[in-house]
Amino acid sequence: MTSATDDATGPVLAADGTPLKRSLNRALRRQKLRALMLVAPLLLFILITFILPIGDMLFRSVENQIVSETLPRTVVALEDWDETTGELPDEAVFAAFHEDMVIAADQKLHTRLGSRLNYEVSGMSSLFRKTGRRVDRMDTDQPFRDQFIDVDKDWGDVETWSAIKLFSPEYTPGYFLNSVDRTLTPDGIEKRPEDQRIYVSLFWRTMVLSFTITFSCLLLGYPVAFLLSNLPLRSSNLLMILVLLPFWTSLLVRTSAWKVLLQDQGVINNTLVAIGILSDDGRLALINNATGTIIAMTHILLPFMILPLFSVMKTIPPSYVRAAKSLGATDWTAFWRVYFPQTVPGIGAGAILVFILAIGYYITPELVGGTSGIFISNRIAYHISSSLNWGLAAALGSTLLALVLVLYWLYDKIVGIDNVKLG
Structure with a gap:
């Protein structure tokens, strides 16, 4: 009696006669394989253009x-x-x-x-x-x-x-020590002579200027993004074209234009002298220093702040602010307590994007930064193309990468990377 029941309740079969469970597993494997084949070119591209270069950089920084x-x-x-x-x-x-x-x-x-x-x-x-x-x-x-x-x-x-x-x-910490102004001696690790300590100050300058550029982009980009999201469609599209216009121009051309504008005999200084704000002997030093780097890079990176802010602001219903005002809130209170907190994810996305781009720039600081406005990336480029000290360049790049990852981790702990949105 039991044997007959087992035969009657045997495994469910598919149309081809194979057990249904086995057939479903086979179909699931084929589906996963097709999905893998679709993303395989992207994975291969990332491996060749990102993972392998980073691995080679890390190897060169210790190879000896x-x-x-x-x-x-x-x-x-x-x-x-x-x-x-x-x-x-x-x-x-x-x-x-x-x-x-x-x-x-x-x-x-x-x-x-x-x-x-x-x-x-x-x-x-x-x-x-x-x-x-x-x-x-x-x-x-x-x-x-x-x-x-x-x-x-x-x-x-x-x-x-x-x-x-x-x-x-065969492997040495010498390159990494040089990247933090230290040197390896028979007596151990020692500081380099005072006149040879340049990299720690360059790292610090790179961080400070990158944060300053990010903050400047936020101050200028937030009102523009607010206008873009609240203007009528026709006016908003026209303003968006003006925001995207720099992308249609070469980076080198834009930077060269700032050299013309910022130099001592440039447009800005000549205008200020002509209207009597400055004397001819009191012209502003706007180029070949950190000021020139901040101004030029803020202009170049401003769209990368505006676009994430705009995409987030566009999703905020205007009824929220109207409801706050109808309950007695002032314009400032409605903005600060209701509207602004909803734009924080866009601020986070724009800030990360601008900061990461700024920290690796070297063309603009090289052209307008002089000696006090260059970044650590300029020294990396110098060691790669001029001094051919690829080991030190790799160590500087690895140190910069580690520094960015630490800042990213701190940002995730303080703000939360899950709060970053692009719309």
Whole structure:
């Protein structure tokens, strides 16, 4: 009797005769696979253009294999040398160094090695170039120590050999230390000399100016967004065209236009002198300083504040403010207690967007900022394109990325990222 009941209540079958549960699972897997195939190009794009470059940047900020690969025998020989004694390495180290240098000079690797060590100790680049030209003429039957010192007296300096030993590991914190005005020495981590400390102040200036630009965009953008959301449709569309007009012009052209406007003999100063507000000798310094950077970047980034604010304000029903006024609230109270809190998500979205864009700008500060208005991004660009110190550039970029992530975390804790809306 039980067996017959089990046969009668067996698994439900699909139209093709397979169990319905198995058929549903198969269909669900196919659906997930199709969804994955649809987003696969986007995931691949993000991997190639975002994830891999960041990983490469993080690797370059600690990679230091050139010393151990170019001078393998010297690195091993220096392991037993104690630089704290103040004495030069023994003859075995100089012999190993000669053997490595002969190979490096033949393969043209000594110049790259000198450039790398020159980031840590000034003069190492010229020292390795000079030695590379004469190393193959050294007498192998004579002591190498005296011959290297004859080539250049710096080979008789303990600091030179200490630098080679100190930066011989394949991975080094040296770049990150340099990015915060510190340096690695045989005695540990120390501050750089006063006249070489530039990066901490640049990070601080970048943060302060970015916050100032964000606040300026908010002050100017909030009234414009309010007008856009409350004007009649025809007037609102015309004003929106004016807001979007800068996007149709090259960034370089807009920045160059500000150079014409802000210079000492520019339009603004000439106008103020012509109407008697300023004397000819009291012209305002509006360019090649932080003021020029703030003015130009506020103009460039203002649409990125207006658009999120407008999209949020457009969703606020006007009846809320009218209802508050009908209950006896003044115009200011109705705005501050009813309207403004509903625009906070748009303020948050615009502020994050403007701040993130501002912190990475380098073209505009380079053109109008002078020496007191440049950002840390300008130094990153300099090390990538001019000094070719990619390790330090990667460390500066990684430090900036970490700083932004910390600020983002603080924003999420204080305001809440869930409160950010674009409409």
